[in-house]
Amino acid sequence: MSWVVRAIVALPAIAALAGLLTRRQRALSAAVAVAASAVVTLLALVEWIIPARTADIGTLGRLPLGDLSVPLRLLSDRLSGLSAFVVAVVVLAIHVFTTWYLRDDPRYARFAATVSLFASGMLLVVQSGDLVLTLVGWEVMGWCSWLLIGHDSERHAARRAAYKAFLVTRVADIGMVVGIVSLSVRARSTDLMTVLSAPGNHTLLTIGLVGVVIGVAGKSGLVPFHDWLPDAMEGPTPASALIHAATMVAAGTYVIARLFPLYAEHDGARTLLAVLTAVTMVYAALLALAQTDLKRMLAYSTLSQVAIMLSALAAAPAELGPGAGVGHLIAHAFFKALLFLGAGWLSVLAGATAIVALRGRLRPTGALRWSMGIGLAALAGVPPLVGFFSKDTVIDAALEGATSGGGPRTWLVVVALFVTVVLTAAYCTRAWLLLDTPVAAAGASGQPQSQPAVVAEEEVAVVTSTDSADDAEVERVHAHGHPTITLSAALVVSVLAALTVVGVLFLLSLRGAVHVGILSTLLSVLLIAGAAYAVWSLSDRGRVDAAERIPAPVRDSAVRGFGADTAYVAFGRAVTATARLVVALDRDVVDAYPRAAAVVARAAGRAGERGHRAVPSLSVLSLLVGAVLVAILGVTAWR
Template sequence: MNDLLDLIGWPWPDWELPTLPLPDLPDIPLPDLPVTPAQVMILIAATVGILGLAVGRRSARPAAWVAVLGSGLVLLAAIWQMYAVYELGGLQTTGTVGPLALGELDVPLELAATRLSALVAAVVSLVALVVQVFARWYLWFDPRYRQFSATVSLFTAAMLLVVLSGDVLLTLIGWEVMGWCSFLLIGHLSAKDSANRAAVKALLVTRLADVGFVIGLIWLAAGAGSTSIAAIIEHWTGDDYAALSAAMCLVVIGVAGKSAQLPFQDWLPDAMEGPTPASALIHAATMVAAGTVVLAQLFPLLQAAGPARLLLAVLVSVTVVLAALLAFAQPDLKRLLAWSTVSQVGLMLAALTVVPDGTGSDVAIMHLLSHAWFKALLFLTVGWMGVLTGGTVVRYVASATKRYRSLRRPMGLGLLALAGVPPMVGFVSKELVLAQAEHGVQDGVGMAGTIVLAAVGASVPLTAAYCMRAWLILDRGPHRVSQRVPRRDQEHQIIDDFFDEPAVLEEAIGIEEAESAISSSARTAVALLGFFSVVGGILVFTPQLDLHVSINLQLLLAALLLMALAALAVWVVSRGVGSRDAAARLPMRVSLAAERGLGFDTLYRVVVARPVLALAHGVQWLDREVLDAYIRGVGPAARLLGSALERTHPRRPAPGLVLVLGGVLVLAAIGVVLT
């Protein structure tokens, strides 16, 4: 291509990203308060989670007010945190309940808000608020809404603790609390066996990977003599390469489990058994993104540990391509988005493996923020669609955007952002990942750069393909011409989920009434995510992100061309299929294998579950038949010995023994008298 462009004579210089200065902020002095914004965010979210269980036993409305208002306060505290970090020059450190006295180990238990962590905390708080508002409408008739909203608040507190942690012990606490909250959210519909199974599977798979994560962090902390992240980085940078690489490889394994990367990827699609707001929270800005945050905090160590970086590059590169292929073949729209999340999280982590020395993790964080906006938008829109269509499988959602016109805009914006179409936020962040991978190869980051560049390049047309497939299914059928009725002439009522109870809709009511069934607050929440999915890319031009990458215009043009060709190919293949589903052309065996995740569930049972159960049964037999046998044998042995002695003994005391006993008693009496 370069020779062709040189022949044409077109100049193709790399485009340096300009930095737009922030407007002059008012000089508001930071108040001298006994608490910091980081403490306020975590405490409010955790308190709301506990308080939400205590209120609303008779009505869900108090619990909804507590959850939504609490989430709003957390968002305000996050904005306050961003301003505080800006005023303090990029870092604000604060204590919690520490330090703890643990012998030679220093445990400060500090929170550390940086430029990037404050930004991530703000987006996490925004997505959590949107999810709480939407869930109030979506779960209106759910008798366990109170428990759901409380768990979401606790989940948010745990994620914020991980994001703002300056201590690996706090990171572990938030990490584990998120795991248990995900178990509760995925299994929220506990009457369904499939939901219970998915919750248990998510817990077991992530816990298996967490073994490596915990051991790795303990190794790092023990070597540094401190659990402080700053102290750990200072100690391990340039010291004991082999031990650092081994510890970071264990951390990478834990991150792969939480982020649903190979070989732990199969739990996340099954997590779709949870309510859609829970899926939006887990997939968009919390659990699966936590690994990216932790590695960004330990980024200097990841750069210094070559084997760990190569291991991460291989795992995420294979996952990015494999998950994109599986997403294309899914028969359910929620599972398509789930596999898409697996692939997109792989892109975040891939961006961390190709960063040249001297630069930071800003590109990976930018894609994390971008993914949080458009993936939450897609999941909430699919949840809204599921209410109207009765399900999310292809046969239910076919022509959904034709039948329900209000779904067309949010679904279209979400899919455009996911596919990376300009000027959407997904286009900006993905091009940055691609540009960073290219620069990593040029700057000699090693084999990891080549692997990641190939995987990211392959994911570009694959993502466009499954997004095009989803849109063709949703937009199938002739255009429905409907006469719009002025709002003042509409007889149906748009409910507000916090005050007016919605009526149960019947299909005969009609399409316009069904579309208006969503509450105004939930609709506004979806629109807010759509707004950020469109304009969020402006963030890269602000000083909030420090991006040291330039855009290769040739590579950008090639990516757009591949996306267009992939979309065109899917459109051509879908012609002649009644449902406009291009995946219907796939052989049945391929479709079933993709739906089952290529049999990784069976692999988990064969490689992990059965050996562990066999070992457990063996230990149980050893304990029962060997160890307990000695205890059980003491009684019969004593009885047998007593019986033998009884038969050999004359039952009368020997005269000599009587005399000895009498003498002992006399001596004892003499001793007492003399004393």
């Protein structure tokens, strides 16, 4: 089993290198990426099916760091096996879909190699039994996300989004580094099992757990680090699916799940996590409801769903373990990858990602239509799809934590979860009605036309130039037309839809991942049905956009994220101004005294130099000659 675990981490990295070496041969680089992903998927399946709990799988050997033990070992158990398998399945699906989606992109090989390296980073986090290896995988994903988001680097918007993601997550990663260092110093080791069992020093434990929460908040897009994730839609759709589904934004859930025994005994860190997740899930769901672009709507839904995962770890009782949060991570991987790849397929058909341009485009698409329907239903939590079981397990875990003395933080999570259930059902219903209902031009009778209407070309041109998140796809479609999807890419979407239906079978192998309460389920289903009916009524049975009922100033502000980007820019300028002030103070105040002393000494030296003629006087010469004669006479007389 040891070689299997090592291969799961190493093969994608090797495939990334091989993809770069073969970048001039597109077919070969695609074959390398897909084949390596397929092999990793099979190996991860073996690790998951064959139970083997071991935390002593060596890699490069120990690092010599004095009293600090750094064994650099990998870990294999049921949780890592299932998580690695889900990650590998999603990465394989993305690789296959990308061969069609970036069919005309001359930089396809670089993109595929970056995806492979990204997968290696996530799999290292999943298989890591050492906090140093966890941090390495964590940072590899951050660097690769910058490359993937900025793939279309000729566009200013893509470059800006990439740098924004990089800077925001790097700022939050300061907390992650401080947290890992604190936990390691406390345990005198970076070994995960040693860290979990180490006693003592509550202060270092607090710093460590809070620091990890801050780092996770950055990567997972929790408020106030949330605004980079919607902007990341500037990257190609497969990159969005990779970042949002089972890798970067979900990595924080996995890390905290591994550290759950420590969090379960620390109310302060769990309270911070509960507040951040409660605010994020409601806030992001509200923003998703108002979006005018499909990819940005899915991005905000990711923020909300990741907050739901993490809320389970903030509210669940210690005896339940992290199963509820990890279960929703796995379910989210299936239906969110499905929705993003389906959105990519649909955007190719329409040449845009703006909802106005996509209006009614699902109706004639067959497999894509029912796949997107399944994905949106799973996101909304409709039974019996995997999203229903995972979401209601989180709700039940939070309720159990609240009723067993969890305190105000658990009740805050419970209330936020039920509010989010309503909002999620609302924006999923809105999206389905808009994508599946043709534009209805009312006639004299006031009845909608029976034939799907096509959005006017002028209107689509205006919309796609202002509202589309992935402008590069718009350009690709305008340049190359609307190509027919390949069988393999269509099959990928269908397989993900099937996994979304039967995904609960994957969750059954994890303790606590499926635990649905009767009362919470009934209330959840009623809330979903009520929200769906309300949106259906407000949209006049799908004939108009329900979001148009929101006052225009509020909706426009919501589409722009309520000015979060402006706040980021203001914060950046404040930091830059502060740095310049510090430099000025250091140069003109702190260094002024040493520089002044040097100037005074130099001026005095020059003044003395000017006052001296540089010619010896007669008296000085006479004195020197006399001194020499006296010395000679004295020596002679002494003899």
